[in-house]
Amino acid sequence: MTADCSNDAGAGLRIPGEPPRWVGNVIGLGSVAVLTAATVLGRQSGDGAGRFLVFDVVVGIVAVGLILPLGRRPVQSALVLAALAALSPAATPPSTVGTLTVAQFRPLKVATLVALAGTVGHLVQWSWRPIDGLNLFWYVILDAAVHAALLAWGQWAQARRALVASLRERALRAESEQGRRVAEARTLERTKMAREMHDVLAHRLSLLATYAGALEYRPDSSPEKLAQAAGVIRTGVHQALEELREVISVLRDGEMDELPGGRPQxxxxxxxxxxxxxxxxxxxxxxxxxxxxxxxxxxxxxxxxxxxxxxxxxxxxxxxxxxxxxxxxxxxxxxxxxxxxxxxxxxxxxxxxxxxxxxxxxxxxxxxxxxxxxxxxxxxxxxxxxxxxxxx
Known part of the structure; x- marks a missing residue:
């Protein structure tokens, strides 16, 4: 059963196509209820006279009901379930779920204390409702082994979940960093392009200014020279406009491997x-x-x-x-x-x-x-x- 603990490293993340979380919760709760009922029936046959039937049914219903707040208050719910396990074996399956849930979502120190409470609760249960054919020594070993296994399983699941979340975060960060590096590379290339074209255009336009100045200060030049200078200016302006158009296109859409128009550096x-x-x-x-x-x-x-x-x-x-x-x-x-x-x-x-x-x-x-x-x-x-x- 999936617990909705607030510090779940994977909370809010669901694989596409995966069933909703509430479906798993309903299935898990039903499974615990079935195990609780089986435990009640099994222990009643052992007790012989069914003296504790009503009591076990009531405790079982309360214990199964405590599964619901287990996701919001796992430690408190697990401690109450451990206390109920001391009163009736009907609380054993829910108490086991509580111990495992705390081990999955809480630090090792807290989970160990809850597991210890569960162990003590079951020892108290055995003291006044022992199991036929199982002496105290083996019951203590079995009780301690089960709770130790639950503690180890929960801590392993918590560590694995944290690792998966860390890897997912690292992958997202790497993807984000890759996008940032690509953007920076484009910016650097475009900055380089702008610098190159500044040099090219400034040089060409200064030449045009020189020719234009010659036309302004030497209006008495021969028609041939005037026509030649005007032709140079026209050609230079045309080239400058072409280069300007090309650099705007590159700065807007692409990156630079060479100068616009395929001209080598x-x-x-x-x-x-x-x-x-x-x-x-x-x-x-x-x-x-x-x-x-x-x-x-x-x-x-x-x-x-x-x-x-x-x-x-x-x-x-x-x-x-x-x-x-x-x-x-x-x-x-x-x-x-x-x-x-x-x-x-x-x-x-x-x-x-x-x-x-x-x-x-x-x-x-x-x-x-x-x-x-x-x-x-x-x-x-x-x-x-x-x-x-x-x-x-």
Whole structure:
């Protein structure tokens, strides 16, 4: 029979398709009633004259009735049943159920005291209503063995139930943690995507601002040059819109394995093309690179170096348009990779608006790569310096 104790570790949990709990309770209560009736009839035949028939029937009915509050007050009900067992053998089956219930749902100390009370109650019963053919010695051994078995069975069931509940909770927690880890991974990927596209779009839009500035300040240029500049602007705007559309789609629905559109991530070998693209936009760039065995540079380090130079050139176009930029890249395996960009300070009016977070994100990127990034103004010049690890 299933007891509905308040501290049941599995309370409220039912396997789908399992019969309702009340069905099991009715079956269990009926079984106890049948055993009680059989005990009453069996002991009456032994007593010979049926002197205790009415008394045993009354005690049996009361004892079976005490099964009902056993789930809410197991200790009190079991102690009352132990007292009734001292008065009549009709209370023996219900008292056994009470001892087992307490052992299943209460600590070992409390369950042991209840089992001891049940043992004493049955010894008192034997003292004035002994069983024919069973002396006191064997009755004590049998009584103690039965209650010890009930105590061990109940404690084992309690430990097993606690273990199952713990495993279920651990499984639910693991499932929840898995969902959280997946969500965090998606967030990290999308954050990475946003950082990458910030660098790409900022670079492209700064180029567009440069061409637009040339059109504004050189309206007397030849029609061919004006048409060429307008074509570059149109193409750049189209590319920027495509990239923006792609990154919004990725940030909304997916994760990033490469740049939108299937384009590979930039590498250290793309630095020359990056510098040339800025030169084509009219920037005066002095590029000095002395790098030994660039093919051994880790891809992640090379990509970070590319982003450092890209951000530096973008900021130079924004805040010091038309001013020369010096780019120095030095490195070898074991000594690390050093990147430095310097340019004269601007007039304080940026050529294109910015969010001011580019250098913040770049600093985080460099730190994650194990390097350091410094930037600031000194002697009228802006300096961006990055040092990245390069193991041998």
């Amino acid at each position: 930039p590498t250290f070998g793309d630095l020359d093309a990056l510098v040339q693209e800025s030169r084509d936009a009219g920037s005066a760039i002095s590029y000095d690179a002395e790098v030994s065995a660039p093919e051994t540079l880790p891809p992640a380090t090379g990509r970070t170096a590319y982003r450092v130079v890209q951000e530096g050139l973008t900021n130079a176009r924004k805040h010091a348009a038309g001013r020369p930029v010096r780019v120095v890249v030095r490195g070898r395996p074991g000594d690390g990779l050093v990147i430095e960009l310097t340019n004269p300070g601007g007039d304080g009016v940026p050529a294109a608006p910015g969010s001011g977070t580019g250098l913040v994100g770049l600093t985080e990127r460099v730190n994650l790569a194990g390097g350091t990034l410094d930037h600031g103004r000194a002697a009228g010049r802006f300096r961006l310096h990055a040092a990245l690890p390069w193991p041998e």
